[in-house]
Amino acid sequence: MSKNRVQIFDTTLRDGEQVPGCKLNTEQKLVIAKRLDLLGVDVIEAGFPISSPGDFTSVEEISKLVKNAIVCGLTRANKKDIEVAAQALKYAKRPRIHTGIGTSESHIQYKFNSTQDKIIERAFEATAYAKKFVEDVEFYAEDAGRTDNEYLAKVLEQVIKAGATVLNIPDTTGYCLPDEYGAKIKYLKENVKGIDNVIISCHCHNDLGLATANAIAGIQNGARQIECTINGIGERAGNTALEEVVMIMKQHPYLNLDTNINTKLLYDTSLLVQRSMGMVVQPNKAVIGENAFAHSSGIHQDGVIKNRETYEIMNPEDVGVTESSIVLTARSGRAALAYRAKNVGYDLTKIQLDDVYPQFLKFADFHKEVNDSDIHHLMELNHIHKTNVHI
Numbered sequence: 001m002s003k004n005r006v007q008i009f010d011t012t013l014r015d016g017e018q019v020p021g022c023k024l025n026t027e028q029k030l031v032i033a034k035r036l037d038l039l040g041v042d043v044i045e046a047g048f049p050i051s052s053p054g055d056f057t058s059v060e061e062i063s064k065l066v067k068n069a070i071v072c073g074l075t076r077a078n079k080k081d082i083e084v085a086a087q088a089l090k091y092a093k094r095p096r097i098h099t100g101i102g103t104s105e106s107h108i109q110y111k112f113n114s115t116q117d118k119i120i121e122r123a124f125e126a127t128a129y130a131k132k133f134v135e136d137v138e139f140y141a142e143d144a145g146r147t148d149n150e151y152l153a154k155v156l157e158q159v160i161k162a163g164a165t166v167l168n169i170p171d172t173t174g175y176c177l178p179d180e181y182g183a184k185i186k187y188l189k190e191n192v193k194g195i196d197n198v199i200i201s202c203h204c205h206n207d208l209g210l211a212t213a214n215a216i217a218g219i220q221n222g223a224r225q226i227e228c229t230i231n232g233i234g235e236r237a238g239n240t241a242l243e244e245v246v247m248i249m250k251q252h253p254y255l256n257l258d259t260n261i262n263t264k265l266l267y268d269t270s271l272l273v274q275r276s277m278g279m280v281v282q283p284n285k286a287v288i289g290e291n292a293f294a295h296s297s298g299i300h301q302d303g304v305i306k307n308r309e310t311y312e313i314m315n316p317e318d319v320g321v322t323e324s325s326i327v328l329t330a331r332s333g334r335a336a337l338a339y340r341a342k343n344v345g346y347d348l349t350k351i352q353l354d355d356v357y358p359q360f361l362k363f364a365d366f367h368k369e370v371n372d373s374d375i376h377h378l379m380e381l382n383h384i385h386k387t388n389v390h391i
C-alpha cells in the first residue's frame with residue numbers, strides 16, 4: 001500500500017453503537033456493514049463479541065457478509081475475550097482482533113489497581129495470544145492521550161515484539177490538543193523500535209470538540225489509520241467523524257493523503273445511520289448536515305448564485321448532496337429572491353423585483369422562511385405572471 005494511503009477504520013457499529021439509545025439489532029447492523037463495505041472503508045469494527053450473545057451473532061454474521069473490508073472484533077486483554085472474538089470472526093475473509101488495555105496512570109491505578117510493569121506483561125500476553133488465532137492483531141493503549149510518552153513507547157515496543165500489526169493510540173477521553181496529539185505520534189514514530197513495520201492508528205474522542213483535528217494531526221505526524229464513525233457518533237461526545245476526515249484529505253491535496261472512500265455515498269450513508277439509530281444530526285453538522293450546503297443570507301446567496309465557490313469549499317455532489325440550496329429568509333436580498341422566483345417560473349424585471357421585495361421582507365419577517373408556494377402567492381398579489389405562460 002502506498003505511503004500516502006490512509007486506512008479508514010469504521011467503528012460505527014462498535015463505539016458508535018455504545019451511544020445511549022442507539023442499540024442496533026443484527027439485521028440493522030448487517031445493512032450498515034454492507035453499506036460501509038460499499039463506501040470503501042478498510043476496516044469495519046463490527047462489535048465486542050464477548051459483550052452479549054446479540055453482539056456475538058452480529059460480528060459472526062457481518063464476518064460472513066463482508067466482501068472487501070477487514071472485519072474486526074474488540075476485546076479486553078484477557079484470554080476469554082480473545083477466544084470469543086476469534087470464534088465470532090471465524091468466517092471473516094480478513095479477520096482482525098483488536099485487543100488492548102489502559103496505560104495511563106489513572107487507568108493503571110484506579111481501574112486495574114496494578115503497576116506499569118504488570119500492564120506491559122498483560123499487553124504482551126494478550127497480543128501474543130490473539131496472534132494464535134489471527135495474523136492481524138491491533139493493540140490499543142487505552143487512554144494513550146493521557147499516558148506518559150516514555151512509558152507508552154515501552155508498552156508499544158513489547159506489543160510489536162508480540163506480533164501487533166497495528167498500534168492504536170486512543171485519546172479515549174478527548175483530552176489532547178492537536179499539537180499535543182500530533183507530537184505524541186511523532187515521538188512514538190521516533191522512539192519505538194520496529195514501529196515502521198506497523199500501522200499507527202488514531203482513535204480520538206470529541207469531548208472538547210477536537211476529535212477530527214486530533215486525528216488529522218495524527219496523520220500529519222505519521223499515523224496511517226483513522227478510527228472514526230459515520231456522523232461522529234460514539235461514547236459521550238462521540239468520535240472523529242468519518243465524513244469529516246475523508247473530506248479534509250480530499251479538499252487539501254497538498255496533504256498528499258488519500259483514502260479508498262467513495263465520497264459520493266457519504267450523505268446517503270449518514271442518513272442510513274441516522275434513521276437506523278434514531279439519532280438525527282444537528283443541521284449545522286459539517287459535510288452531511290442539512291445546512292452544510294444551504295445559504296440563507298443575502299450577501300452569501302448573491303455570491304453563490306454568481307459562483308458557487310465564493311462560499312463553498314466543497315462540491316455538494318462530491319458528498320452525494322444533489323445541489324446547494326438558497327433558502328429565502330428576511331436576511332435574503334434581491335438576488336436570492338430573483339433566483340428562487342426564476343426557479344419556479346418568474347423571470348422578474350428589475351422594476352418587478354424592486355416592487356415585490358419590500359412585501360417579501362415583511363412576509364419573511366413574519367414567517368421565518370419563504371417557500372415556493374409563498375413565492376407564487378407574492379407574485380399573484382403583484383399581478384406578476386409566469387414568464388413562460390402567454391396571457
Ligand SMILES: CC(=O)SCCNC(=O)CCNC(=O)[C@H](O)C(C)(C)COP(=O)(O)OP(=O)(O)OC[C@H]1O[C@@H](n2cnc3c(N)ncnc32)[C@H](O)[C@@H]1OP(=O)(O)O
Nearest residue numbers: 018048050051052076077078100101102111112142172235
Ligand atoms: C474505551 C472503550 O470504548 S472500551 C469499550 C467499551 N465498551 C464496552 O464496555 C461495551 C461492552 N462491555 C461489556 O459488555 C461488559 O462491560 C463486559 C462484558 C466487557 C465486561 O462485563 P463484566 O464482566 O460484568 O465487567 P464490568 O463491565 O463490570 O467491568 C469491567 C471489567 O473489565 C476490566 N477491564 C476493563 N478494561 C480492560 C482491558 N482492556 N483489559 C482487561 N480487563 C479490562 C475491568 O478492570 C473490570 O474488571 P474487574 O471487575 O476485575 O475490575
Ligand SMILES: CC(C)C(=O)C(=O)O
Nearest residue numbers: 140142143170172203
Ligand atoms: C477500545 C478503545 C480503542 C476505545 O474505544 C478508546 O480508547 O476510546
